[in-house]
Amino acid sequence: MKRRTVLSMEQALSLPYATLRFAQLGWRVIRIESTPSGDGLPGDPNRYIGDRVADDDRRTYFIAPNVGKEAIAINLKEAQGQELLRRLIVELEVDVFCCNTVPKRYKQLGIDYETLAAVKPDLIWAGISAMGPEYPDAPGYDPVIQAMAGYMELTGPSDGPPTLSGVPLIDLKAGDEVYANVMMALLERAETGKGSRIDVSMLQAATSWLITTLPLLDFNCDPSEITRCGNEHRKFVPTNVYPTTDGFIYMAIGSDVQWRRLTDIPKFKPVANAVRTTNEGRRAERETIHRDMGTVTRQFTTAEIAEDFRKATIPCAPIHDIPSVRDMPAVASRLTTTRMPDGRVVRLQPQAVDHAEASGELAFAPKYGEHTQAVLAEAGCTDSDIERLEKNGIVASNASTMQRD
Numbered sequence: 001m002k003r004r005t006v007l008s009m010e011q012a013l014s015l016p017y018a019t020l021r022f023a024q025l026g027w028r029v030i031r032i033e034s035t036p037s038g039d040g041l042p043g044d045p046n047r048y049i050g051d052r053v054a055d056d057d058r059r060t061y062f063i064a065p066n067v068g069k070e071a072i073a074i075n076l077k078e079a080q081g082q083e084l085l086r087r088l089i090v091e092l093e094v095d096v097f098c099c100n101t102v103p104k105r106y107k108q109l110g111i112d113y114e115t116l117a118a119v120k121p122d123l124i125w126a127g128i129s130a131m132g133p134e135y136p137d138a139p140g141y142d143p144v145i146q147a148m149a150g151y152m153e154l155t156g157p158s159d160g161p162p163t164l165s166g167v168p169l170i171d172l173k174a175g176d177e178v179y180a181n182v183m184m185a186l187l188e189r190a191e192t193g194k195g196s197r198i199d200v201s202m203l204q205a206a207t208s209w210l211i212t213t214l215p216l217l218d219f220n221c222d223p224s225e226i227t228r229c230g231n232e233h234r235k236f237v238p239t240n241v242y243p244t245t246d247g248f249i250y251m252a253i254g255s256d257v258q259w260r261r262l263t264d265i266p267k268f269k270p271v272a273n274a275v276r277t278t279n280e281g282r283r284a285e286r287e288t289i290h291r292d293m294g295t296v297t298r299q300f301t302t303a304e305i306a307e308d309f310r311k312a313t314i315p316c317a318p319i320h321d322i323p324s325v326r327d328m329p330a331v332a333s334r335l336t337t338t339r340m341p342d343g344r345v346v347r348l349q350p351q352a353v354d355h356a357e358a359s360g361e362l363a364f365a366p367k368y369g370e371h372t373q374a375v376l377a378e379a380g381c382t383d384s385d386i387e388r389l390e391k392n393g394i395v396a397s398n399a400s401t402m403q404r405d
Contacts, residue, residue, distance in 0.1 A: 003028055004186075007088060008098040009076070009111060011044040013168060014128050014140070014202070015100035016065035018175035022096075022182075023068035024336070024351050024358050030092075030375060031066065032085075033368060035075040035396040042396065043073065043368040054341055057368045064348050067338045068362030070371035073396035081394045082110030084376075086119045091379040094120065096182055100128040104136035113197040123195040124185045126178050132201035140202045142168040149206035154213065157230040170206045176352075177205050237282040238289050241319065242297040242305075249302050251309060251316040255279075261312040267296055268308075337361045372397035 004027040008019045011033070023029045033043035041048050043057065050060030075081040089097065099111050106112035106127070113125040127133075130140030143164055146152050151170070156163030181198045189195060207214065212234070213226045225234050231250070233239035239252040253259050256278055263272035271292045275281040282289055297305055302318050309316040325331060326347065334350035337360065351358060372395050376386050389395045 004095045005092055006030070006096045006098065007032065007085075007092070007094045008096075009033075009109075010098065010100055012046055012100065012171070013065060013142070014171040014174040015098055015178065016044075016046075016175075017172055018126075018128075018178035018182075019069065019098060020065050020067070021175070021179045021352070023362060025355060026357060026359060029069040030371070031069050031071050031366075032076075033071060033073045035073050035081075035393055043071075047368060054364070055367070058365050063338070063346070063365045066365035067336075067348065068359075069366055070375065071366035071369060072372040072375050073369040074372075075394050075396075076109040076111065078394055079110075080389075080392070082115075084389070084394065085110060086116065088375070088379050089116060089120050089123065092375075094123065095186070096124045096126065098126045098128075098178065100140070102137060102139060103127070103129050103133040106133075117195055117197075121195055122189055122193060124182055124189065124198070125195070126182055126185075126198040126200065128174050128178060128200045128202065130201070131203045132199050140174075142171040142202075145170045145202045145206055149203055150210060150213070151206065153227060156228045158224075158228050160228070160230075162228070170202050173205050173209065174200050174202045232286075232290075235279075235283075237279060237286050238293055240290055240293070242290075242294050244297050244300060244302040244305055247302045248319045249297065249305050249309075249316055250319060251305075251314060253282075253314065258314055262309075262314055265308050265312055267300070268293075271296065338364050340364060367398045369395075369397040 004022070004025075006019055006022050006027055006029045008015060008029060009032040010016050010019060016031070019029045019031070031044075036042040041057075044062070046065075047057040047062045048059060049062065053060055053063070074084055076085060088094065097111070097116055099106070101109070101111075107115070110116075116125060117123050128140065129135075130138035130145065146164055146169070147162070149170065152162035152164060155165055177200045178198065181200070185196045185198060216225055231241040233252065236252065236254050239254075241248050241250050253262060259276070259279075259282070262268050271289065275285060276289065306316055306318065320328070326335070331350060334354065336348045336350060338346050338348060339361065340346060341364065348362075373386055376389070376395065377383075381389070386395070386397075390397060
């Protein structure tokens, strides 16, 4: 099977995460960054976020989403750079072109679908933006979209302020939508021979996940059903975090049968009463149930409570910190890795789904412009062509950047 090639004008997290998923499958992913402009550090700003662990342009925040990729730098503000981009798409037989800049720049940079499809009609084009091409100026930042899409309104304690998620959910959701829709487009291309355009709106993708709240508006819901509720579930009671003698435990009662199993545990018998046998009754006594549950759980260790719940088949979990998550056998056995320039192995997050053909170790994230010269040569540029392009500021390579420094 032909190895797929993805050319991606990417920065930040949403699109690098999407193309990481392709790299994990063994696809070739070439990330395009801008050439130095003189008014800031070159390339993806995320290169310079976090602690220095390899060198100045490969810091901690940049590494994990960009392992297994190649990096080139092209000045797409110039017609010659745009012409070079089209040449790469043809000569490298690019399957997918991606970008996550604001839509108003598509035509300015020569990366719009119509322009690129003209040179390769079966090209699959995918763009991530804040609100889609109908809103060409809107910048797409995960926290901003979390606020806009109601996620912050739904997150945090009921008596506290709106709160961001601890994970950049919308960046990652948008990336997953690129991944899924590119796969669907490839399937369609295999049947029709035609390429396609994919526009991922971060706002639309985010609001597609409001499946448990947004439809309630047309059912004249109580306002408490569509706002913050801390660690509780809005419908199922009791579902919450409870204190123990040595920490906390999360437990979830999803049915009346589970409630009966809970109250059959000797230490939880005091929590039961006739009203609470149904979820409707438990919702009416929500606050007192949570108080009563806490009175019991804080007398025992997390392990003791967890063992009782396990025997009763009640969903529960301790509140793990991130080191504990990494060390869980179900996770530790599936971690991916990369190797630092000094040979040190770095453990990374697992793939979302196991694939037999995928590699468990990916090459370390590339330096800025590391592969510019090699990729241009592969596309038929001679050494003198590349030297001229670098001299004229149309491309930049790691070597030319180091010379300027």
